[in-house]
Amino acid sequence: xxxxxxxxxxxxxxxxxxxxxxxxxxxxxxxxxxxxxxxxxxxxxxxxxxxxxxxxxxxxxxxxxxxxxxxxxxxxxxxxxxxxxxxxxxxxxxxxxxxxxxxxxxxxxxxxxxxxxxxxxxxxxxxxxxxxxxxxxxxxxxxxxxxxxxxxxxxxxxxxxxxxxxxxxxxxxxxxxxxxxxxxxxxxxxxxxxxxxxxxxxxxxxxxxxxxxxxxxxxxxxxxxxxxxxxxxxxxxxxxxxxxxxxxxxxxxxxxxxxxxxxxxxxxxxxxxxxxxxxxxxxxxxxxxxxxxxxxxxxxxxxxxxxxxxxxxxxxxxxxxxxxxxxxxxxxxxxxxxxxxxxxxxxxxxxxxxxxxxxxxxxxxxxxxxxxxxxxxx
Numbered sequence: 001x002x003x004x005x006x007x008x009x010x011x012x013x014x015x016x017x018x019x020x021x022x023x024x025x026x027x028x029x030x031x032x033x034x035x036x037x038x039x040x041x042x043x044x045x046x047x048x049x050x051x052x053x054x055x056x057x058x059x060x061x062x063x064x065x066x067x068x069x070x071x072x073x074x075x076x077x078x079x080x081x082x083x084x085x086x087x088x089x090x091x092x093x094x095x096x097x098x099x100x101x102x103x104x105x106x107x108x109x110x111x112x113x114x115x116x117x118x119x120x121x122x123x124x125x126x127x128x129x130x131x132x133x134x135x136x137x138x139x140x141x142x143x144x145x146x147x148x149x150x151x152x153x154x155x156x157x158x159x160x161x162x163x164x165x166x167x168x169x170x171x172x173x174x175x176x177x178x179x180x181x182x183x184x185x186x187x188x189x190x191x192x193x194x195x196x197x198x199x200x201x202x203x204x205x206x207x208x209x210x211x212x213x214x215x216x217x218x219x220x221x222x223x224x225x226x227x228x229x230x231x232x233x234x235x236x237x238x239x240x241x242x243x244x245x246x247x248x249x250x251x252x253x254x255x256x257x258x259x260x261x262x263x264x265x266x267x268x269x270x271x272x273x274x275x276x277x278x279x280x281x282x283x284x285x286x287x288x289x290x291x292x293x294x295x296x297x298x299x300x301x302x303x304x305x306x307x308x309x310x311x312x313x314x315x316x317x318x319x320x321x322x323x324x325x326x327x328x329x330x331x332x333x334x335x336x337x338x339x340x341x342x343x344x345x346x347x348x349x350x351x352x353x354x355x356x357x358x359x360x361x362x363x364x365x366x367x368x369x370x371x372x373x374x375x376x377x378x
Contacts, residue, residue: 026046055081089108169224177221222264338372
């Protein structure tokens with residue numbers, strides 16, 4: 001009775017288990033080990049373990065032999081050859097009990113293959129991608145960064161325009177000087193003007209002392225203006241003056257001040273259309289659009305989704321001090337089929353949500369936000 005109970009438990013564990021005798025022959029193999037290797041317990045029984053696992057390490061790095069030599073390891077990664085000759089990877093450990101060797105392992109093929117893809121991806125100043133269009137752009141970044149010409153970054157909200165601007169700054173000769181950022185959609189026009197150009201004492205009721213604007217604070221460095229398409233036409237005219245002359249006039253000032261600032265600009269709007277519609281100055285558009293970088297949305301970069309998922313899982317494991325091993329096949333399929341209107345920012349939020357509910361277990365579909373299944377996006 002006890003033997004049958006033990007057999008049921010072993011067959012329903014999540015780990016593959018192989019019991020090996022002193023002559024390296026298999027005495028027993030549980031159901032999971034059979035699913036991983038492709039061989040049944042009946043087929044494996046009596047065979048040498050290396051005949052079933054067919055691992056490259058069996059010949060020169062046998063874990064049992066190393067165990068006998070006192071060269072034990074907590075866990076090792078082994079590449080095995082399954083019955084259908086497909087290559088798989090297992091994470092295994094060996095224990096010795098009651099005269100038998102017991103190899104306990106689980107399939108990490110998906111994780112290893114994903115890690116290989118991550119190592120092969122194009123990483124450039126925190127930009128993660130396999131997209132050929134982006135790689136072509138990134139190959140030009142050293143030349144773009146060396147210039148002082150304005151850059152216009154176009155793309156939907158959440159695609160990472162600020163990350164691209166930071167990469168340009170980090171590569172430029174201005175990298176040791178200020179890098180100042182401003183979201184033009186976050187402030188009303190009057191505050192935006194004073195933030196950009198500053199003001200002099202007495203310029204208005206509450207101006208009790210001089211305040212330098214962001215152009216002054218970014219002198220000799222770079223100013224990143226996000227959502228520049230939200231700027232009013234009146235303020236666009238003042239920005240045009242800065243671009244053309246390199247001079248600013250703080251509110252309440254009697255004279256202009258020289259500044260040396262490189263402009264990086266970003267928008268989630270079609271500025272060319274905004275020009276045609278009369279909502280953006282044509283002369284300013286051409287001044288800012290010297291170098292144009294279009295960042296495609298995540299739904300057009302499906303191959304990048306697993307890379308970002310691997311990155312965010314690792315990131316949240318560090319932040320939240322967890323050991324989430326990865327994402328299940330079913331959850332991955334759901335995430336690959338979703339269209340991501342919020343792009344990379346939304347994907348990161350989804351992983352953060354899943355971390356709330358998955359504990360230290362692999363992320364499953366039940367851990368994902370419900371809207372992924374009912375939004376009609378997938």
